[in-house]
Amino acid sequence: MNQRLTKALVGLAVATACIGSVSAQDSKVADELAKYREALADGNPADLLEAKGEALWSEKRGPKNASLEQCDLGMGPGKLEGAYASLPKYFKDTGKVMDVESRLVHCMMSLQGFTYEQATKNWYSKPGTDSDIEALVTFVGAKSNGLKINVPAKHPEEAKMAKMGEYIFYRRSGPQDFSCSICHGQEGKRIRLQELGNLTTKDGAGTAMKTWPSYRVSQGAVWTMQRRLIDCMRQARFPEPKYLADSIVALETFLQKNATGTVMETPGIKR
Known part of the structure; x- marks a missing residue:
């Protein structure tokens, strides 16, 4: 056996050993992360927010002193089972494709009389300040728990939004020439031990x-x-979209369409 062939075989053996070592480490990391998530799932603090959302749903509030119990989230007025799993979708009364948050804001305005600014003032929680929107979304989301995501995007406006979301997903932009697909467009990627689906x-x-x-x-x-x-876009150094922006609803439509048929498990718990 000549010297070149010997070196090649030794190199192949070392590479194979390294790959095996990396594969074993990956498997160990995956196992530990699975244990961590299982431990987290034992007592989800989101359950408290879900209860708050349920109370807000039936509470009479706003200038019109009305509840949200007649809010139509796509299944009919007041019908919540499966609504979250079927959003975003096109609503004839607004002429727009809406996700759960934009639809809830619409109902807060039309049924309860809040202005847009009032309804969206605290759209996410801050230290010492709870968000009614987050509570309502958690409550509505839980009503789809155990049901399949169903966003086929067959309506022409829904199909248009899904296509827009796909374009945004693959479009490279920002100072780092980045795109969603760089992290989330192929198998086996990870950042900070976190798998990137x-x-x-x-x-x-x-x-x-x-x-x-x-x-x-x-x-x-x-x-x-x-x-x-919105936070993903911020981390990618994109221009940060406004809350309820069409670009975010479009991305949701694209992703929910891809996820159609998957069974909901919400509220979740993550690191």
Whole structure:
């Protein structure tokens, strides 16, 4: 056996050993993360926010002194079972594709008489300040727990939004020439030990979408999908979208379409 071939075989053996070592480490990390998530799931603080959301749903508030019990989230006035899992969708009364948060804000304005500014003032919680929107979303989301995500985006306006969301997902922009797909467009990627799901597949998108809204242990608060996506864009150094922006609803439509058929498990709990 010549010297070149010997070196090649030794190199291949070393590479194979390294790959095996990395694979074993990956498996160990995955096992430990699974144990961590299982421990977190034992007593989800989001349950308290869900109860608050239930109370807010039936409480008479605003200039019109009305509840949200006649709010139509796509299943008919006051019908909540499966509503979250079927959003975003097109609403004829507004002529827009809306997600759960934009629809709730619409109901707070039309049924309760709040202004847009009043309804969205505290759209996410801060230290010492709870968010009614987060509570309502958690309550509504829980009503889809155990049901399948169903956002086929067949209406022309829904299809248009899904296409827009797909474009945003793949579009590279910002000072780092970044895109959503760089982290979430292929298998086996990870950052800070956190797996980055492939959101272009049903399983990957389903894993990402089925557990939101989620309680984030590191933040000590429930995050909605709007907040999660806006924060993703901030971290990617994109121009930060406004709350309820069409770009966020479009991304949600694209991701929910990909996740269609996945069973909801919400509220979730994450690091």
